[in-house]
Amino acid sequence: MQELDQTVTIGATVPTGFEHTAAEEVLEKLEATARVSKNRGRIYFDITTDKLLKVHQLKSLDNLFVVEEMQIDWQELANKLPWTNALEVWKLNNSIKKKKGRRKRTNPTKSDQCGNVDAKSTDTVPSDPEELCEDLEALEVKGNQRDVSSQPENYSETEKHSEIQDQESGVTPLKFRVTCNRAGDKHCFASNDAARDFGGAVQEFFQWKADMTKFDVEVLLNIHNNEVVVGIALTVESLHRRNITHFGPTTLRSTLAYGMLRLCKPQVSDVIVDPMCGTGAIPLEGVMEWQNSFFLAGDNNGTAVSRSRSNIKHILKRTHGGSFSGLPLDIVQWDLCNLPMRSSSVDIIITDMPFGKRMGSKKKNWELYPLCLREMARVCKPGTGKAVLLTQDKKCFLKALSQMEGLWWKLHTVWVNVGGLHAGVFVLKRTAVVFGTTPEDVMEPHTATGSQKESMKDGSL
Amino acid sequence: MKLLTHNMLTSHVKGVTKGYPLIIKATEVKVNELEFNAQFVSRMIPKLEWSALIQAAEWLGQSQDLPSALIPDYENDEEFLRKVHRILLEVEVIEGCLQCPESGREFPISKGVPNMLLNEGE
Numbered sequence: 001m002q003e004l005d006q007t008v009t010i011g012a013t014v015p016t017g018f019e020h021t022a023a024e025e026v027l028e029k030l031e032a033t034a035r036v037s038k039n040r041g042r043i044y045f046d047i048t049t050d051k052l053l054k055v056h057q058l059k060s061l062d063n064l065f066v067v068e069e070m071q072i073d074w075q076e077l078a079n080k081l082p083w084t085n086a087l088e089v090w091k092l093n094n095s096i097k098k099k100k101g102r103r104k105r106t107n108p109t110k111s112d113q114c115g116n117v118d119a120k121s122t123d124t125v126p127s128d129p130e131e132l133c134e135d136l137e138a139l140e141v142k143g144n145q146r147d148v149s150s151q152p153e154n155y156s157e158t159e160k161h162s163e164i165q166d167q168e169s170g171v172t173p174l175k176f177r178v179t180c181n182r183a184g185d186k187h188c189f190a191s192n193d194a195a196r197d198f199g200g201a202v203q204e205f206f207q208w209k210a211d212m213t214k215f216d217v218e219v220l221l222n223i224h225n226n227e228v229v230v231g232i233a234l235t236v237e238s239l240h241r242r243n244i245t246h247f248g249p250t251t252l253r254s255t256l257a258y259g260m261l262r263l264c265k266p267q268v269s270d271v272i273v274d275p276m277c278g279t280g281a282i283p284l285e286g287v288m289e290w291q292n293s294f295f296l297a298g299d300n301n302g303t304a305v306s307r308s309r310s311n312i313k314h315i316l317k318r319t320h321g322g323s324f325s326g327l328p329l330d331i332v333q334w335d336l337c338n339l340p341m342r343s344s345s346v347d348i349i350i351t352d353m354p355f356g357k358r359m360g361s362k363k364k365n366w367e368l369y370p371l372c373l374r375e376m377a378r379v380c381k382p383g384t385g386k387a388v389l390l391t392q393d394k395k396c397f398l399k400a401l402s403q404m405e406g407l408w409w410k411l412h413t414v415w416v417n418v419g420g421l422h423a424g425v426f427v428l429k430r431t432a433v434v435f436g437t438t439p440e441d442v443m444e445p446h447t448a449t450g451s452q453k454e455s456m457k458d459g460s461l
Numbered sequence: 462m463k464l465l466t467h468n469m470l471t472s473h474v475k476g477v478t479k480g481y482p483l484i485i486k487a488t489e490v491k492v493n494e495l496e497f498n499a500q501f502v503s504r505m506i507p508k509l510e511w512s513a514l515i516q517a518a519e520w521l522g523q524s525q526d527l528p529s530a531l532i533p534d535y536e537n538d539e540e541f542l543r544k545v546h547r548i549l550l551e552v553e554v555i556e557g558c559l560q561c562p563e564s565g566r567e568f569p570i571s572k573g574v575p576n577m578l579l580n581e582g583e
Contacts (some may be wrong), residue, residue, distance in 0.1 A: 268498070268500050268501055268504055269501050269502075269504035269505045269508070271508070291498075292498055292501050294465060294505075296466060296469075300578060305574055309572060325494055326493030326494060326495040326550065326551060327495070328501075330465075330573075331573070331574045332462075332470070332574065332575050332577060333574055333575065333576040333577060333578055334577040335577075335578055338473050340470050340471055340472065340473045341469050342470075342471050342510075345469045345508070
């Protein structure tokens, strides 16, 4: 397979709100300047094709696609687009994916609610990723013109170059589908129409066959007002489930966890604590990327603790190839409101706080949040400590925060979309005030909740 | 549970004022290999309660001639830093318990995870 050293534009979806941290990672690791698109949740950058593998290793990106062109008049798109380059990249990418796909198949994910970032209308429903991988392999066999009896269990570990060569010899037409994302008020068409019409044009141009589930090429059509982006998908399964094999009810996407971690800029020897770790998404992502900090993951729930432990075991097996058998990470089962930790021992606190929807309740949050914030302030180092906290219950959080101005101040907030819910990542700095001396924490806890109960009565919850 | 973690944990039983350090009673200890980073170790040392660390190492029979007080210029002593690296990150308590030095309350450690939850009213 020839090495192409052309420049190509890659588009990537990222958790909405984290476009800039993703752009930072791209600049840091690929030395490419990313453009943050008007479509929230997307970035674009140019690279040479030899860096394609590195793109797959980036941690802020959910899904990747190669961009062909951005045009306004979409009706004539199929004929005008320079498909050749993009398809060459797609082929190159396939050989990378095959290697990754093999590894992933030995660790089947308990497919859960694979949350999609954008709530925009998508034309096709993505089928189960595991199934897609299997179907791709079955197709490959078809390309060799052998009898297909799809037996994914017999899939061997040997390298396969045949798929690409067979397609180049033009024996079997490629199968494709078009997925359309459309946003904007003034369109007189729906995404279905766009996908269908564009799909028709593509089919005529290439003589490919349209197939919704068993496709080789996924053509992406992104229409935002009067801007159109056409791409070819490079990822079948979103990259964001990378570390977690044991899901819990509210497991956080790895890309979102990574974005949050970048916000706290972990330094060498920083002690980073997630006091409500759940299945451990944040500490796991942290320990993979920032190996010179120490991560402490805690939860009060026994099931969460054992899931975290399983996820860690899985990571250890997958990485390091057995040369190192440990990670700078520990798990403790504890109660967040009464942490068994020395005061001022923690550099960074980072966590995904219960939203009160799938976990906990809004009412509980009114008591939980102030207690959390106080205990976090106690263990966090005055003056240098930081906290990065994700929550959807912004009202409750901000109220709780305002009651302890002496201990925390708000640096900035990143608004994100988590499973369709509008949430905030609050970045806080621990003030230099020593715990136990401000009027806020001298005040009796039940007095604080008493006044909260009164404001609850107006039914705003 | 690594000894770095143990160095930060304390008893939070109600009314206890001298809950640190927790006494380690280990029935199973493992040594795992972790990549050595001199900068990590030398920056971590000032954040630790050194005497508690030495005490913990002794309870596990892993003292290995670690000094009871820090020597000056330890940042450049690689042999020393490697010993500290080992005791902080590589020695792990898999089974056993942590005991509050004041109340005697025991917190079990199972599969490397200490359970510090208190019962109602404790």
